[in-house]
Amino acid sequence: MESVNPATGETLETYEEPTGADVDAALEAATDAFGSWSETPIQHRRTLLADAADVLRDRVDEYADLMVREMGKPVAQARSEVEKCAWVCDYYAERAEEQLSDEVIGSDAAAHTLVSYEPIGPVLAIMPWNFPFWQVFRFAAPNLAAGNVGLLKHASNVPGCALAIEEVFRDAGFPEDTFQSLLVGSDTVEDVIADDRLRGVTLTGSEGAGRAVAGQAGGELKKTVLELGGSDPFVVLDDAPMEHTLEKAVQARTQNNGQSCIAAKRFIVHDDAYDEFVDGFVDRMDDLSVGDPADEDTDVGPQARQGLMEDLHDQVERSVDAGAEVATGGEPLDLEGPFYPPTVLIDVPRDAAAATEETFGPVAAVFRVEDEAEAIELANDTDFGLGASVWTENLERGERVAREFEAGCCFVNELVKSDPRLPFGGVKNSGYGRELSEHGIREFVNRKTVWVQHGEGSSDLGSVQE
Known part of the structure; x- marks a missing residue:
């Protein structure tokens, strides 16, 4: 896998693709990491996200230069992209606990009923090259805050960005294997999606790629979120x-x-x-x-x-x-x-x-x-x-x-843009599901209904199953 500067044609770096055994080991490591990360108090997860924001701001010029060289983004826009990634980390560091708190819903007078938002496990993110940091962080920040662990299959022309993002979380103090970059080709993705250890898939990319991923993931009964093309x-x-x-x-x-x-x-x-x-x-x-x-x-x-x-x-x-x-x-x-x-x-x-x-x-x-x-x-x-x-x-x-x-x-009277505070996503052939805001952090969670009966119910209607 090569990283090539599109402005000059210069080969920047060559990366060795992982073997099948390497990918299997990464999935096993992600599963192990989820066991402890999902039990980590959300207050600590929030602290680490804030630390990730600090790492991004400290290295804004380094990461902006990387985007310029790998995919040709104008440097001022590249710096803004890194800053926006720091913003989404700060946003969920501040709001995730509130967004994931139990939602009490009134039902039977003799019961306490609520919805608990709980992580589901390793989630695969298939991401494009055009916003190589932002589109990953708008997935990673809410999902890591929620207690999931991330596996990134980035576009093949931005492998340096993929590894740099992994570096951000590692240097911010996230436990090992809570976020991993897999420098694999598209032919390996099917095997990853089919693996029982993976619990969800999100993709930002073309309509064709979205249909392929959604079709396979649906066959595996795995949740997907798709952000596809637009006109x-x-x-x-x-x-x-x-x-x-x-x-x-x-x-x-x-x-x-x-x-x-x-x-x-x-x-x-x-x-x-x-x-x-x-x-x-x-x-x-x-x-x-x-x-x-x-x-x-x-x-x-x-x-x-x-x-x-x-x-x-x-x-x-x-x-x-x-x-x-x-x-x-x-x-x-x-x-x-x-x-x-x-x-x-x-x-x-x-x-x-x-x-x-x-x-x-x-x-x-x-x-x-x-x-x-x-x-x-x-x-x-x-x-x-x-x-x-x-x-x-x-x-x-x-x-x-x-x-x-x-x-x-x-x-x-404003151009279309994404904002951490608001849900982002499309309809029709532009995909489904939402990223960002409270809506985004609740996509890859188990919305678990909990019913605690305190006494005899007031009606027999609710006893009719199905």
């Missing part, structure tokens, strides 16, 4: 605050070099605002600096791999062939490495690739609509349902439109 609509109504909207539109499409599931991809603009939006959007996309992701002034770095850029350009070409017009960009840059320019497509047919497929790079498809109703209809005309945003001066109108979106995360 998020960015709806600009006729009364949108234009300067703010344009600023956020550029950020929403090009952050992380455009490689984000929750990036705005389809810009749906009311006819009365269309010309002003397109003119301003194209100008701002043209002004972005594309180049070395280690340079502080770079806005957009390379695509993570050559093949990903080629796939993106193919989508642009097929969209143009279908009738779309390139307003800016549209051709790979003559730079060493897979650099693609910020690109705006207008007059995009609704059956074109840029309208129906997820474009994983800095390519924006702009659509003109006549009214609010058409905007909502087009926003929902997709198999995906991860995020959506609407832009308007009228906040009541914005909230009403947001409630019409078929998506898991809907925003008014």
Whole structure:
């Protein structure tokens, strides 16, 4: 397994993949670690999470540089990602005990009834390369706080990040084997999922990968949480605050070099605002600096791999062939490495690739609509349902439109983002389940009903089983 700098093509490091015996030993170690970790008082688990946050902040430049070199993230954004990982650790260090406390539910007058939230065991996280620290920590922080142990199968192009994350927990004082990185290929994942010692699987990745993992895990009767792709609509109504909207539109499409599931991809603009939006959007996309992701002034770095850029350009070409017009960009840059320019497509047919497929790079498809109703209809005309945003001066109108979106995360006058305090996830082909907040920490737990009878019941109705 090789780590390669996408901006230069330089091989950074070569890693030896573990053998089948190594993976078996890791699963056994995880099972053993769960026995003691699940019994560790939650107050101590919270303390260690806070310590992990301190490790991250102490090493923010080191880990940011690692992301820059392994997957091409602009360095300022990489530092922000490390800081966000520290935030999620702090959040659960503060809130996990409250979120996992017994929930007393009234029932029979002669009984004390409650729900207890208890850990289930080793959980496998299959994670992508585009946010190589954040997407792991938003899984690890709540699950370690809950008393589960983690096994990470990271993307094959960010093995250094995988081992660095394991290092964070080790150096923060977590017991050995409570979090392990398995530098294995996708062909090994099936064996891990099938193993009786594994109790759950979470995946962030493509729709195809999600279907494969969910199908196998379902056959094994194991809980899954899936966060898959997206084709998020960015709806600009006729009364949108234009300067703010344009600023956020550029950020929403090009952050992380455009490689984000929750990036705005389809810009749906009311006819009365269309010309002003397109003119301003194209100008701002043209002004972005594309180049070395280690340079502080770079806005957009390379695509993570050559093949990903080629796939993106193919989508642009097929969209143009279908009738779309390139307003800016549209051709790979003559730079060493897979650099693609910020690109705006207008007059995009609704059956074109840029309208129906997820474009994983800095390519924006702009659509003109006549009214609010058409905007909502087009926003929902997709198999995906991860995020959506609407832009308007009228906040009541914005909230009403947001409630019409078929998506898991809907925003008014803000770009779609994840926040430790709020549940995150999608619907339709964007997956199911939730990460973060109280909802996320309760995904991989046994929600155990406990009934303590104090005296004779008041009714025989509850005695009817099933």
